[in-house]
Amino acid sequence: MRLRGVGRRYGLAGPWVLRGVDLGLPARALVRIEGANGTGKSTLLRLLAGIDAPTEGRICGDRPRTAYVPERFPAALPFTAAGYLVHLGRIHGLRTAEAAGRAEAWLTRFGAAGHARTPLAELSKGTGQKVAVAQALLAEPELLVLDEAWTGLDTAARDELDRAVAERVAAGATVVFVDHDPRRLAGAADRAYRVEGHGLVAAPLAPAGASAGPRVRIEVAGPPGTSLPAGLPGDPAQEAGEAGALRLTVAAVHSDALLSALLTARPPWHIRRLTPVPGDVAVPAASGVPVRPTAPDEAP
Template sequence: MLRGVDLVLPARVLVRVEGANGTGKSTLLRLLARIDAPSEGRVTGRPRTAYVPERFPAALPFTAAGYLVRIGRVHGLRASDAAGRADHWLTRFGAAAHARTPLAELSKGTSQKVAVAQALLAEPELLVLDEAWTGLDTEARDVLDRAVTERVAAGATVVYVDHDPRRLADAVDAAYRVEGLGLTAAPLATGLEPRVRIEATAPSGTPLPAGLPGAPAYTLSDDGTARLTVPAAHSDALLGALLSARPPWHIGAVEQVRGPDAGRTVAGGGGDEAHAGRTRPRLEPAPHRSPTPDGNPAP
């Protein structure tokens, strides 16, 4: 149960929610994802939303790929686009070999990969992750870390709960703690590692080289411009990899970034205002009602 929660989620932020077991973290995330409706108050804003629940209902009558295509269609994708994105995310999470396996026959880890893939293929403006890393192998956890930073770099809002306090700690923009039926601001990690942002260009359609040093967060524009953000310790190696690629990338700008923009690469143009109507969800408490003379709230 939660009371009196007032939370605004702007675009292009990564938000961590923490708290002891049973305090209402999952309840908050379900409200934000509009899985549940508040008994009082309201949730405003209509971003395109995707949600990874704490427990994925794996006993569904679909194969892994069939389920992802179905979810893509629900989000308005054409069947061919949904199939392409399903293949992309299954491959990225190392689960392509299980594309035709019924969900009920998947291992817990592979089932969790499908659960995460169904949320990412929609390219949501609001991504809500409830212990989404649980059950994933180390490589898949790293893939999800990268995917989260990519969504934020593309302008999305990501809200997550995870039992590991180190999870994405150096990339979090805001943190909140659920306790005592309410929500309070929590301190961010201190001593964040400085990051470097690199802008580079190559002929249109050129993919970024595989296995870039530092696992940079990046966006890649149609005109061949890539904007990559990486821990400063890996910046020289990343520059070398881009310059030695075939074809080589032309380096347009290099800058050091800290604070909320560290690890954030703004894709395209338009800024936050381009998303203002849909990517600024807000959870509002019920309005205060003065008591009547008998001590009960006014209707």
């Protein structure tokens, strides 16, 4: 999908919010959008998500399956938390049972399973934001658009969303996000752009590992003569380990997706050891990926 000369204003004679925007979205990429308040970041995200249409210019190419987390979640809807997720899942084409299963799984991951039957209007702001994020993730979108999606989440839920973003990119999706914290996913973004003067300009990327939070080292071994799979999540740094092993260092937010990619590769790689990088903050517990070391002759 590509934006060509896209502009957007509200009303026939309203001021231009964006104008002359050219942007291509590659697959399997994490894209950060920056800019001062009021410059048009949310408008750009709404255009990407298909919520708004351009006033001028074109959006070319096939629209991928898209999910969007708005800056403000419309909590005054006549649903319970689980009912809303199932409803959105059905809109995305899921069967009712499948949507219900994914809704339960995502509410559990974000620590909100106890509020599944609570009406949306009675949820706290933080829990409502967890539901907003869950509705976007349960559809496994090809394009995930996040507008300040971390705002209002507790620390554990923010970490979980970091991991979910890494998982979507590892699965081949494109994730476009805005966040007020410049450290959000620092070192992980593939591209960054800044909205200024109604247009979009390339912004410098944070160097790999810079302010990216805790890191882990994963010692792995593969069958003789086997190379690491291409395009591993988190673009881990590699160095030789002991007894023919490889030592991979990656931001902790990417560790679950990286472990999953290694264990499901053909042939699979064996995980010998996973340890935090000394001096970094404690590594959050993995969310469902087995990290028990596997012996060279043991099936993972």
